[in-house]
Amino acid sequence: MKRNSIVTTDWEHCFICGTTQNLQEHHVFFGTANRKQSEKHGMKVPLCMNCHTGPNGVHHNKELDIRIKQLAQIEFEKNFSFEEFMKLFGKNYR
Ligand SMILES: [Zn+2]
Numbered sequence: 001m002k003r004n005s006i007v008t009t010d011w012e013h014c015f016i017c018g019t020t021q022n023l024q025e026h027h028v029f030f031g032t033a034n035r036k037q038s039e040k041h042g043m044k045v046p047l048c049m050n051c052h053t054g055p056n057g058v059h060h061n062k063e064l065d066i067r068i069k070q071l072a073q074i075e076f077e078k079n080f081s082f083e084e085f086m087k088l089f090g091k092n093y094r
């Protein structure tokens with residue numbers, strides 16, 4: 001698992017529920033163009049299979065998706081800037 005994330009330094013636990021089982025890498029901004037930017041800027045978090053692609057996981061749960069994006073945006077702005085965030089991802093989640 002790649003660990004160049006600006007959102008978290010803890011890759012031993014699921015970002016949402018804290019479990020250590022079945023962890024996968026989630027690109028906070030997914031979709032063809034966004035995934036590349038997520039990779040480039042370290043907008044990634046570890047999620048367990050359940051919180052990732054499960055029925056209530058981030059890929060099926062809009063609320064959870066927004067929550068993670070919001071946290072990622074805050075971290076992004078600490079490392080880069082709000083202007084850069086808007087340029088890259090085009091939407092304010094805060
Ligand atoms: Zn989890």
Ligand SMILES: [Zn+2]
Pocket residue numbers: 025026027030052059
């Ligand atoms: Zn994902």
